Amino acid sequence: MVSFETFLPTNNPVQRKNSGTMGYDVPEGVDIRGRYDPEFSKILTRDALQFVTDLQREFRNHIKYAMEGRREAKLRYNNGGLPGFDPATKYIREGEWVCAPVPAAVADRRVEITGPVERKMVINALNSGAKVFMADFEDALSPSWENLMRGHVNLRDAVNRTITFHDQARNKVYKLNDQTAKLFVRPRGWHLPEAHIFIDGEPATGCLVDFGLYFFHSYANFRKAQGQGFGPFFYLPKMEHSREARIWNNVFDRAEKWAGIEKGSIRATVLIETLPAVFQMNEILYELRDHSVGLNCGRWDYIFSYVKTFQGHPDRLLPDRVQVGMAQHFMRSYSDLLIHTCHKRDVHAMGGMAAQIPIRDDPAANEAALELVRKDKLREVKAGHDGTWAAHPGLIPACMEVFTNNMTNAPNQIHSMKRQDASVLIEEDLLQSPRGVRTMEGLRLNTRVGIQYLAAWLTGAGSVPLYNLMEDAATAEISRVQNWQWLKYGVELDGDGLGVKVNLDLFGRVVEEEMARIEREVGKEKFKKGMYKEACKLFTRQCTTPILDDFLTLDAYNNIVMYHPIRSSRL
Known part of the structure; x- marks a missing residue:
């Protein structure tokens, strides 16, 4: 865990104090160091903070243990070791178990849009025509106090369907359509602190703050008429080992019990975006089997993780990043194994991000970019993915068309695309050095x-x-x-x-x-x-x-x- 001293005020010119006259009403042992705002105080209620505090106190030692496991693995890799399948959990990989049935509410995930929890973005994404909107507290958000707290205000209002936004420049009011995308929330990873909230003298764990505040203010809406598997829904980032999935499963169990909602109501998709996690996919699903709705190919972070994992291996240098695509053997093998694993366990195998954005001032370049997106999505659906990601609403029609036209048994391919060939993949397929030039x-x-x-x-x-x-x-x-x-x-x-x-x-x-x-x-x-x-x-x-x-x-x-x-x- 990050120490207290790491986030004390320094002579950093950016870091500064704000003036104010009021404070938040907090439980014993909690200190809020972010700016007071009356709207934020409706999120940071005493009861909500108590819920987050109870999670922090119950799971912080488990998190510290998991982070120590990461450090030990890193040391092995830096000393020449390679990640691989764990012999001790072979029985899980070869077992015939499956995850809880996919709820009808999220059976169709052909196209998902992702983006930060900014107010206008939340409305536009939910109205975008995508099946799912992943509201992101992680990679797409700069986690300032203002961004985080306004994000929670926005999600509370979205769940309550009261969210609106008045664009002063355009004199346009944005509000939700009758039909909207299903809302998933991605909290931060286990490694990130929340330095504006101290619990028992140390920064809170960022993901427990993100999860806890959102769950506290949303669970009642999901409880009204929905039952098992109707949410809330989450995306879980940056895992490296199934022990981290076990913590999340216990957090979900704890939250469901506290809220009085049925076990398995919370569902989550795990992003497989670290190289060590690709060897733990069965184990991760097994730990979350009552709460899982699949895995996702977080391919950009996966490339980052490949370099980080092999930082001590001069024989595994990356070519130019633009050349490290899904045609690389280690990337294609990762995708194939994810599809095989998910479908064997009866859950979604989600594809990766289309990062292109519309090129409004150049129709020819825009069409060329869209064609790249179509080819990438065609590869995904033919390989067996059940859905994909897009970074911009303008890409959704093209992505949806490709998946709809090529997925014969919509809403997903879980039972129609049981990939047997991926079972012959060996560790070296997942570790092969990428090929290309460095310029x-x-x-x-x-x-x-x-x-x-x-x-x-x-x-x-x-x-x-x-x-x-x-x-x-x-x-x-x-x-x-x-x-x-x-x-x-x-x-x-x-x-x-x-x-x-x-x-x-x-x-x-x-x-x-x-x-x-x-x-x-x-x-x-x-x-x-x-x-x-x-x-x-x-x-x-x-x-x-x-x-x-x-x-x-x-x-x-x-x-x-x-x-x-x-x-x-x-x-």
């Missing part, structure tokens, strides 16, 4: 995207359109760790950079030149007002550090923590 343009693109994303993140935006793609923390992580890997091992570049090795001098020149390019592209005034220089320092430090940090956002987080000088009140 100067790849180094430049990583640097340009990483700096611009961080600049946006530091100013409150966690989902950023860059170069006709929607970038989030996962794609920024790829940029960071690939630069770090190339620097560490002095990669010799291909193409125009033939014979040139990546070193600190070269990287320094690239950073300087790409900063100049960013200034030209965004304009001098925006560059001056933005946090590009701060982002550059942070990104450069992350790329050149001798020891790779586990997550970019952990290092950046202290830059957006803002403490309130008035402590919480206990009335």
Whole structure:
């Protein structure tokens, strides 16, 4: 767990105190250090905080144990070890068990849209025509106090169907349609703290805050007339081992018992987005078998995890990130095994993200981008996926058309696409080194995207359109760790950079030149007002550090923590 001292106020110029005269009514042992707001206080009620506090106290030692397991695994990999299937759980992988039946409410998940919990985004996503909207407190959100609390206000209003938004510039009011997407919520990963809420003297676990506040304010709506399997629904990120799934299962059991709703009412999809987790898919589903509605190919984070897992292996260097797609053998094997595993266990196998966004000023380029999306989705549905992700509402019709036209037994392929061939996959299929070239343009693109994303993140935006793609923390992580890997091992570049090795001098020149390019592209005034220089320092430090940090956002987080000088009140 992150220590108390990590998130104390520093001389960081971004971190500052806010003025105020009121405090939140909190249970014993709880201290709220974020800005007081009357609307936030309706989320941070004493009872809601007590529910979060009880979860924190019951599960914090289990979380610490799971994080220690991650550290031990990392040490093994850094010393030359490889991830693989656990012989001790072979009986689970070879057993004939299945998960609880998929509820009718979420049987059809052909297209899911994802995005941050910003108010207008929530309305548009729920109205988008997608089957599911995944409201994201994780990779698509910069977790400032304001973003988090407003996000919970927005989700409460969405569940209550009272959410509206008045766009002053367009003089347009947004509200929910009669038919909307099913709402799933993605809390943060186990590793992330919530430094604005202290419980018993240490920062709360971010995901328990996200889950606890949303569940507390939404469960009654799901309880009214729905019963088992009708929600709330969640997406669970960044797992590395089934012991982490076991914690979530126990959290769900605890929440259902507290709320008096039927066991199995809460359902969750797990993102398989770390390399160690691909060897634990059966075990993860087994732990969550009463609460599972499948697994998802979180492919961008999976690429990031491949580099992170093999940071000590100079024989497993990535080519340019644009070349690491689903045609790579290790990526295709990962997808095939996920489909096989999910369908064997009678749950959804969800495809990956289409990160393209509409190119409004260039119809030819827009059509070319849409064609790439169609080809990717056709590959997914033919492989056996039951649905897919899109980052923008404009992609939903194309994705829906592909899945509808090629999925003969809608609403899903769980029982019609039992993949037998994936059972012959061996560990090396999942570990094979990716093939391709490493170029100067790849180094430049990583640097340009990483700096611009961080600049946006530091100013409150966690989902950023860059170069006709929607970038989030996962794609920024790829940029960071690939630069770090190339620097560490002095990669010799291909193409125009033939014979040139990546070193600190070269990287320094690239950073300087790409900063100049960013200034030209965004304009001098925006560059001056933005946090590009701060982002550059942070990104450069992350790329050149001798020891790779586990997550970019952990290092950046202290830059957006803002403490309130008035402590919480206990009335």
